[in-house]
Amino acid sequence: MANTEASLKEATTSIDGSIGAALVDYTSGMALGTIGGGKDFDLTVAAAGNTDVVRAKVRTMELLGLKDEIEDILITLGSQYHLIRLLKGRGKNGLFLYLALDKSRANLAMARHQLNRIENDLEV
Template identity: 65%
Template sequence: MNIETALKEAMAIEGAIGAALVDYDSGMSLGSLGGGPELDLEVAAAGSTEVVRAEVRTLESLAIDDSVEDILITLNRQYSLIRVLGRGHGRLFLYLALNRERANLALARHHLRRIEAELSV
């Protein structure tokens, strides 16, 4: 699945507000869909990059031989779900903003895992 299709699939997740595929070396978005006046996906992607980098550095500092799978940020009205893509995808993550009242986190995580498995970059 290409980037455009992956983002469309992410936006089909119940409660999705916006989605982006982000390179966390550069902080640049390779593609995004959704967003709007209340959610600037470029800013969200850049900010989430700092979160991912911090978590990766922390694991390295602690000499923990493991990798980040998901990071969840909970706001009053929104969830930010960050899916760090596994080996073979470079240093990328999927960012998904969800409406907290409409989203099911377990299903959203499940869908992002499936999208990751089918994604070709």
């Protein structure tokens, strides 16, 4: 079991091409923790903005009558991948892990697999 800080650190060190990561509470849009990013990539802005992305998708599924849950959301940019993984389990509902990757260095399949492992180890 790993805490928030350790899990985010694990995400950015073990996943190739990682630019930054955040653990976000999408009931409030606030980040529980962030790592990486920088002056030109503000992860608190990303946390708030991607909260709207997650909420919009949840709402769309409600409107479509889909009784299912979101496992992850992938956003592909010209030079980056953004991965959003919704957490499940005791004490982890309402949270998502957000990971920004450099497209040229990242392996998407591996990144998803590792993010899954990090989620399972995470204890909030």
